[in-house]
Amino acid sequence: MSRPLPRGGTFLLAAMAGTAIANNYAVQPALTAVATDLDVPLSVIGLVPTAALAGCTTGFALLLPLTDHLAPNRLVAAQLTALAAALALAATARDAFVLLVAYLLVGAAASVAAQAGNIAGRHARPGRAGTGVALVAAGLSAGILLSRLVGGALTDALGWRRMLLVFAALALLGALAAATLLPRHRPPAPRGYRATLAALPPLLLHRPGLRRAVATGALWYFAFNLVWIALTLTLARPPHSLGPTAIGLYSLAGILGFAALPVTGRLTDRYGPRTVITAAMLAAAAGTAVLATGLDTPWRTALGLALFDAGCFAAQAANQSRVIALDPARSGSLSGVYLVVYFTIGALGTAVAAPLLDALGWQGTGLTALSALLLAAALGRR
Template sequence: MTRPLPRGGTLLLALIAGTAIANNYALQPALTAVAADLDVPLSVIGLVPTAALAGSMTGFALLLPLTDHLAPHRLVAAQLTALAAGLALAATAHGPLPLLAAYLLIGAAASVAAQAGNIAGRHAPPGRRGTGVATVAAGMSAGILLSRLVGGALTDAFGWRRMLLVFAGLVLLGALAAAVLLPRQRPPERRGYGATLAALPPLLRDRPGLRGAVITGGLWYFAFNIVWVTLALALAQPPYALEPTAIGLYSLAGLLGFAALPFTGRLADRYAPRTVITGSLLTAAAGAVLLATGLRTPAVTALGLALLDAGCFAAQAANQSRIIALDPARSGSLSSVYLVLYFTTGALGTSVSAPLLDAFGWPGTALTALAALLLAALLTRVLAPGETAHRTAG
C-alpha cells in the first residue's frame, strides 16, 4: 500500500517542480550578456537552450524510471543537489564548452520536475490523483512562465553568474525540504535498474493505453509548438514588425492555462480522463480557430492563445494522470516513455514551423494546428473507449 504524502507534500512538490524546470529557461534573457562576458559569438551561446533540452530528454529517459526504485525523499533530494551543482558549474564557467556541459547536467537534473508529478500522482489519497498531478503541473507552468522574467531581473540586478547562484541556493533549500518531508517508503519494484531500462521499449508495444496517450499527447504538443514558434516569426515580420518585448507580452496569455490546471485536476478525479482530455482539446481547438482569423486584432490573438494554452495544459495534466493509473508501481517507466516521445514530437513541430509559415502563411499554419488538435480529440475517443474515472490512488 502506497502511503499518502504528508500535509503540504503536494504543494512542496509543485514548488520543487517549478523551481527546477525554471533553470532550463532563466538564462535565456541573458544570453547576449553571457556571450559578451565569455567573448564568444552569440550563435555559440545560443546552443545553451539546446543543451538544456538535450539534458532534459536524457533525464526523462534515464532518471525518471528511478521513481520506480528509490524512495521519494532520497531521489528528489539527490537530484536537486545535482541540479545545484550544475548551476554552480555554469556560474563559474569561463568558456562555452564548460557552460554547455553544465547545461546538459542542469537539463538532466531538472527532469526532477517530471518525477515530482509522478510522485504526487502515485502517493495521492484515493480519488485525488488528478488533483495532485495537476497541482504539480501548475507549479511547473508557473516556473516556465516566470523563469525568464525572474532570470532577467536578477541578471540586471546582480549579473548572470550571481543569478545562477541564487537559483542554486533555492534548489538546495528544496533538496533539504525534500529530504525531510517527502515519503521514505521505497517502491516495491524488484527488478534491477538495468532491467527497468531494457523493459522501456516493450511498454509501448504491450500497453495500448500508453500508445494512445503517446499518440494523442504528441499531436497536441505538435500543434502547441507550431503555434508558438510561428507566432514569434509572424509577428516579427511585416505588416506587424513588432519588437521582441511586444512579442514576449503574448506569452502572458499562458496564465490562463496555469489558472485552469487546479480545476482540471478536480475534473480528472471526477470524470473519465478521456472526457476531460476531449473537452480540453476542443477548448484548444477553439483557440486555434480564433488564431486562424489572423493576427491584426491583439485581443483576439491573446484570447486564442489563452484558450490554446489552457486546453493543452489541461489535456497534458489529465493525460499524465491517466498514464500513472495504468500501473502506479511502474508509473516512472511509463512516464519516461511518454515524455521522451512527447518532447520528440514537439521538437518535430518546432522544426517544421518555419517551412509551414513560408508555405501557407499564418492562417494555414493555425489551421494545421487545428487539424492536429481535432485529430487528437477524435483519437482520444477512439483509443480509450471504455475508460472510467480514477477513484483510487493505486
Template sequence: MSPPLPRGGTFLLAVTAGTAIANNYAVQPALTAVATDLDVPLSTIGLVPTAALAGSMTGFALLLPLTDHLAPNRLVAAQLTALAAALALAATAHHASVLLAAYLLVGAAASVAAQAGNIAGRHARPGRGGTGVAVVAAGMSAGILLSRLAGGALTDAFGWRRMLLVFAALALLGALAAATLLPRQRPPASRGYRATLAALPPLLLRRPGLRRAVATGALWYFAFNLCWIALTLALAQPPHSLGPTAIGLYSLAGLLGFAALPFTGRLTDRYGPRTVIGVSMAAAAAGTALLATGLDTPWRTALGLALFDAGCFAAQAANQSRVIALDPARSGSLSSVYLVVYFSVGALGTAVAAPLLDALGWQATSLTATGALLLAAALGRR
C-alpha cells in the same frame, strides 16, 4: 499501496517542479551578457537552451524510471543537489564548452520536475491522483512562465553568474525540504534498474493505453510548438512588425492555463481523463481556429492563445494522470516513455514551423495545428 504525501507535500512538489524546470529557461534573457563575458559569438551561447533540452530528454529516459526504485525523499533530494552543483559549475564557467556541458547536467537534473508529478500522482490519497498531478503541473507552468522574467531581473541586478547561484541556493533549500518531508518508503520494485531501462522500448508495444496516451499527447505538443514558433515569427514580420517585448506580452495568455490547472485536476478525478482531454482539445482547437482568422486584433489573438494554452495545459495534466493510472507501480517507466516521445514529436513541430509558415502562410499553419488538436481529441476519447 504507496503511503500518502504528508500535509503540504503536494505543494512542496509543485514548488520543486517549478523552480527546477525554470532553470531550463531562466538563462535565456542573459545569453547576450553571457556571450560578451565569455567573449564568444552569440551563436555559440545560443546552444545553451538546446543543451538544456538535450539534458532534459536524457533525464526523462534515464532518471525518471528511478521513481520506481528509490524512496521519494532520497531521489528528489539527490537530484536537486545535483541540480545545484550543475548550476554552480555553470556560474563559474570561463569557457563555452564548460558552460554547455554544465547545461547538459542542468537539464538532466531539472527532469526532477517530471519525477515530482509522478510522485504526486502515485502518493495521492484515493480518488485525488488527478488533482495531485494537476497541482504539480501548475507549479511547472508557473516556473516556465516566470522563469525568463526572474532570470532577466536577477541578471540585471546581480549579473548572470550570481543569478545562477541564486537558483542553485533555491535547489539546495528544496533538497533539504524534500529529504525532510517526502515519503521515506522505497517502492517495491520487481526488477533491477538495468532491467527497467531495457524494458522501456517494449512498453509501447505491450500497452495499448500507453500508445493512445503517447499519440494523443504528442499531437497536441506538436501543435503547441508549431503554433507558438510560427506565431512569434508571423508577428515579427510585416504587416505586424512587433518587437520582442510586444510579442513576449502574448505569453501572458498562458496564465489562463495556469489558473485552470487545479480545477482541471478535480474534474479529472470526478469525470475521468478522457472527458477532460476531449473538452480541453476542443477548447484548444477553438483557440487555433480563432487565431487562423488573423492576427490584426490584439484582443482576438490574446483570446485565441488563452484558449489554446489552457486547453493544452489541462489536457497534459489529465493525460499524465491517465499514464500513471495504467500501472502505479511502474508509473516512472511509463512516464519516461511518454515524455521522451512527447518531447521528440514536439521538437518536430518546432522544426517545421518556419518552413510551413514560409510555404503556406499563417492561416494554413494555424489550421494545421487545429487539425492535429482535433485528431488528438478523437484519440483522447478512445
C-alpha cells in the same frame, strides 16, 4: 500500497517542480551578456537552451524510471543537489564548452520536475491522483511562465553568474525540504534498474493505453510548438513588425492555462481523464481557429492564445494522470517513455514551423495545428 504524502506535500512538490524546470529557461534573457562575458559568438551561446532541452529529455529516459526504485525523499533530494552543483558549475564557467556541459547536466537534473508529478500522482490519497498531478503541473507551468522574467530581472540586478547561484541556492533549499518531508518508503521494485531501462522500449508495443496516451499528447505538443514558433515569426514580420518585448507579452495569455489546472485536476478525478482531454482539446482547437482568422486585433490574438494554452495545459495534466493510472507501480517507466516521445514530436513541431509558415502562410499553419488538435480530441476518447 503507496503511502500518502504529508499535508502540504503536493504543494511542496509543485514548488520544487516549478523552480527546477525554470532553470531550463531562466538563462535565456541573459544569453547576450553570457556571450559578451565569455567572448564567444552569440550563435555558440545560443546552443545553451538546446543543451538544456537535450539534457532534460535524457533525464526523462534515464532518471524518471528511478521513481519506481528509490524512496521519494532520497531521489528528489539527490537530484536537486545535483541541480545545484550543475548550476554552480555553469556560474563558474570560463568557456563555452564548460557552460554547455553544465547545461546538459542542468537539464538532466531539472527533469526532477517530471518526477515530482509522478510522485504526486502515486502518493495521492484515494480519488485525488488527478488533483495531485494537476497541482504539480500548475507549479511547473508557473516556473516556465515566470522563469524568463525572474532570470532577466536577477541578471540585471546581480549579473548572470550570481543569478545562477540564486537558483542553485533555491535547489539546495528544495533538496533539504525533500529529504525532510517527502515519503521515506522505497517502492517495491520487481526488477533492477538496468532491467527497467531495457524494458522501456517494449512498453509501447505491449501497452495499448500508453500508445494512445503518447499519440494524443504528441499531437497537441506538436501543435503547441508549431503555433508558438509560427506566431512569433509572424508577429515579428511586416505588417505587424512587433519587437521582442511586445511579442513576449502575449505569453501572459498562458496565465489562463495555469489558473485552469487546479480545476482540471478535480474534473479529472470526477469525470475521468478521457472526458477532460477531449474537452481540453476542443477548447485548444477553438483557440487555434480564432488565431487562424488573423492576428490584426490584439485582444482576439490574446483570447485565442488563452484558450489554446489552457486547453493544452489541461490536457497534459489529465493525460499524465492517465499514464500513471495504467500501472502505478511502474509509473516512472511509463512516464519516461511518454515524455521522451512527447518532447521528440514537440521538437518536430518546432523544426517545421518556419518552413510551413513560408509554404502555407499563417492561416495554413494554423489550420495544420487545428487538424492535429482535432485528431488528438478524437484519440482522447478512445
